[in-house]
Amino acid sequence: MYSAISGFATVFATFISGIIAANLLGVEGTGLVAFAVWLALIASQVVDGGTSLCVGRFTADLHGQGDKAAAYSLSGRLARRLLLYNAMGIAAFAVFYFADPGTATDSLRRLFGETDGDAATNLVFFVALLTFTQSFATFGMAHYRGSQDFVTPAAVSFVSMVAQIVCVYLGAFLFHVPGAIAGYIAGQILLTVAGAKLMTRNGTVTAELISETRTYGRYSWAANLCNTFVWSRIEILFLQSFWGYREVGLFSVALALSAIASQGPLLLTGAFLPMLAEKHGQKDRQGLQMAFASGTRFLAIAAFPACFGMAAIVPTLVQLLYGPSFAPAIPAATIIATAAAFSITTVIGTHLVNALARSDVIFVTSLIGAALSIAGGFLLIPHYGLLGAAISRTATQLAMIGIGLWFITTRLRFSYPFAALLRILLAALVASLAAFVVVTLVPGFHGLVLAILGAAFVYALCLRFFGAVDPQDIAVAHRLIAALPPRFAAMANILLSFIDPSSAPGRIVTPRP
Template sequence: MATVLRNALLGAASSAASLAATLVSTVFVARLLGPSDSGVVALVLWLVTLAASLADRGIPQIILRYAVLQAPTPGAEVGLTRAMLGPYLRSVLLVGLLSAGLAFVSSRWTGLSAATIGVAVCLFAVYALSALSIAAARSQDRFDQIAWLSVIGGLGQVVLVPVGAIVAGPVGALAGFAVRYLPQALVLPAYLERGDAAPSPGMQAYARNLWLSDLIEIVFLTRVEFLFIGYWLGEASIGFFAAGLAIASPIEQIVLQIAPALLLGFVAAGRAATSERLTAAYSNAFRFVALAILPVCVGGAAILPAVLPLAFGELFRPAIGPSIIIMLAVVPSVLSVVPWSLLAATERARPLLAVQIVLAIGTTVILAFAVPYLGLWGAAAARLTLSIATLLLLVVCVQRLIGIGLPLGSLARAALASLLCAVAAAIPVAVLPPATALFFAVPLGAAAYLIALRCLRVISLEEASSMAKFAERRVPAPLVPAARNLVLAMAPRSSRHSLQDSV
């Protein structure tokens, strides 16, 4: 469990660096280019992600899921990444050429310039190579390298996106976004092990099902609202919706980075002779993901009326209401990663694919009615509805196929604590100017959450003691006392002296 937690934290750290850079870059783009051109940038970034998902054919999933089983130690010479490199590059080349041709043919209707299309194709290639490199690094337990490369790429992106936007508009901004993925793509050769491994038919079937599942998610469950909003409401409305996503998505993506660590942890737990270890791993993962995401999203929704205009400018004030709903939709979306990881770890890719097909159909139907009649509010409400449906379907699949249920009592107490956090944070936002309100809202919300956790006994003495010991090993020495006091603040009042003695 310690290895899983370490990898999860490193994955979250690398994602945090990348997404912080993306958020800052998105703010620059919104302020420098305005709602319409920032909507164009957001749309192209989504299309690039879609093309990369189409090209990967599930190959990164093969490497992540099976290389770790064949390589008992990091760097073992198994050759699975090298064996999959050729098929991956051929697929990327084919999809890149087809996408570029389709974009040029349709440019009369989309309005995209040749320069924009050319930069988008380059961004696609770098992004695709980076995705394969990250999967190979994770399979070899090189989470720390991913974190450092994310920091390097993020710093380059923060500098070059605004410079590019000033010099060349949307084209320059997109070129700056490509810098984020370049360091990770360049180190791909370092992960090519020697050996003659090749994917088995079972591996290929597993990858195919997850590839289709991921492709459906990218097409229908991530940014498909852009197509409906662009058709019915225009590019400026895409910019408004993208502003809400720019604030909510980094939170979602940071926590989603625990998925690879969870998957590998569930694989290890599944090898145990009894099912108790797997049940405990699932329950603990659900509880701690909820403890991390609920206060951030529910509390974040409470302070969005102050955050969004302050970050993006007064022109984006119409995005406040839909953005609050988008932020709340992150909660079920992130919680879904736990049952998804368990199903993937136990090689139940077919149920995952079935869930995605159902949701894809539901997404298309709901957005077709919600956007033309309810506008941005309808698009945001559809996102929340579908995120809840995703979580429920995956939880039901785990319950029926594996026989593991949810820790409902702990989740309910964590939800109540997060509501108290949101109430405390909302008070300054309601009565003070935005900048001043944020100065008080964040610490008030955090304090209310910690007090609620302790009063509601959400975290047990044993769990708090384990967290404190982990902090002592992983946190820099000057920060150890603060980390220990933070854990003490979450522990039940009656057990604080016992916890202090235990650590």
């Protein structure tokens, strides 16, 4: 739950920042901000060098082995390695810029669509600063999760959320696009400090562990770079190149609406990688299978209704939050949100593969996904624009899902809960259809509220009617709910008992075949 709070703060800050930019800067201004933030995200993955995945995975593994001293020393070593990678990135850009300043300035002007070379250079400065803060913020979050400390990042993320929203608003209002980007930087400061202070840690790290982290880091870094073509909005680059910032702005809205639906369920997965890595360190194969299957089912229960429901209410949301000028984003948002429902359910599988240190496989599959994404970018986006970007993204991700399922079930030989997922899918489809009918009959804000409430009620009914929730998951949920305040725990237990009348708090059940 603390991990979910931390993730929610990040997602909510990004979502509200996008709405602020849309209302203060217009479609093209929103596109330019989205492009700059995307560039920083890509650059931060380049300079990361695989350190974030290493600190998350190996710290958890070492804690599982009871070697906290090695975990302490390793986090400091990896933090200093990240600083070195950032310095190398700055040096590479300095060489590019000062080797031929005139050509470099022209290139930057074309990249950002600016007629003023100084304005383009200023944007690069903000992007570089956001890259640095983003890389250390990601590293710090991964370290805390690997150390099983979820309270600290939750508190820091909440404060950072408030700082980002306030600073993006003030920056966009006073200084337009550069000010909005500076607001994103302000939101990363505390998280950056949390990651950077790990550089002071010293201690002995065995040569074997250093070698293992380097190998894992290389593969995971290469896999992340390839994954930028599949999961990290590479379509923005093609839209900016072939169409312009208007389409980038519209696409960023489509992605934001999909993210607010899909990221909600994903917030519950932050603890899975360190937990699975810890079980791997304990050589608990049965525990890995149970955590993988149950986690996948729980994720589907949250993801399917959230994403399909978002697809149903997208037209109303776009009008209410962004205004009529963003209406062309509706078809793309519907497609992306629908596809996200399926991609989210594979996240626990990805954590499983990472926990087993099979970053080599992730790299190979990511390379395939990168090739598919580039092909789609050149074949679809130049001709179909925004709709082509949505179709390209969806097709690539669905292909990656198929490859991942094949590897987990046939090579790793873990059982995938297909039957349970199908029952959950049917329940979510009926609920989303109910939401669509409501917003069609009752437009505006009131229809939106009625659609959400009605879909939630229909979904609970369908979960019960289809027997979609495994009794073992109900029992686990009852135990988790016991940690809530009594009044909330009582209401949650009533809901669970409605979904599965045979369940009760604390009851021991046999898992469904």
